[in-house]
Amino acid sequence: MAAHEHEFDPDDNFSFGAPERDDGEEEAHDGDLEAIAWQWLLRINPGDEDAATQQFQAFRETLGDDDAQDAVQAALESATDWRASFRVPEDERATLIDAIDTLAERFRVELDWGVEDPTDEVALAGASTHALLDTAYDQLRVAGYTLWTWDTGDDTVAGVMAPRDDDEGMRVIGHALGLDVRPGAG
Template sequence: MHLPDTEFDPDDNFAHGTDPDLEIDEDAGTETLVWQLLLLVNPGDEETALQQFAAYQDATADAGEDEFEPAWVLKDIIDWKSGFQVHDDDAAALVESITELVARWNLDLDWGVEDPTDDEFLADASIPALLQVAYDALRAYGYTLWIWDTGTATTAGWITLSRDNEAMGAIAPALGIKLRPGG
């Protein structure tokens, strides 16, 4: 495995991501952008980012850059570890996946009910309302829930440190990912 050639420290994780002069080289190689995105979606967990980067390299090794979309390769690599994708009508899977993701940081989100796995609660819950609850709860802990517009009947996304919002807002579009905060 090799890390992408960069002119910046890959361990920086955009520590100064809120710098108003932040510039992302949109012409940077795809691998460089993928590496930075993986660092952002795995805050404080470079080992997982490295494993996912190796998986990305393996998945794309024999393909030309115009033969795959980085976002879809990444989705499969990070699913249920650093990201999520659920059907738009599956509130139970959304609650379960976000709960699993935030457990990495020992967080327990307040979904507004005693048991967020209760069938009655989930039957009445809408994905947009649940995303808003998760977004608000995560903001209180210094995290941002991001939603990726997949163009499908699914809701997908990931969580980053709020201090990295500007960096995520620059990297995702450079990879062709339509992304917005979850709230």
């Protein structure tokens, strides 16, 4: 039975363990990947297991039988985009601010971007994407969260937010998913 055919129990964070072989040893399989993805979703949806569960189901449906690293990343991104993650063109600063504000609202955090109208691209022309990410990072840290970003390999910027008391867990899980996560603009 493929791992994605297992019943999903959101209360059992490691319910996707490898099946036992005839000799009693366990074999690694893509169920481990599902367990890692579930832990990622729990961290980027803190206190909202329902949202994590919905995103996990969407992740599983999108991923199907493809367990290649890029397919896993794409499935996670598709399942969480603008719900628990963002990926926007690097030169669209107003969209970046909107995405980060939308995600920060889940934690009841309002960010001060230092501009009168953060939706005005002209007013934001002098602000770099990295400076905006650093601004969000600093304010989220004060509120108890960390803004994580990673290299997308193209001209977009992607990221998530998670409680700052689990920074090491985010690094470990991000690495296991093939994401070189870094705090803020890195």
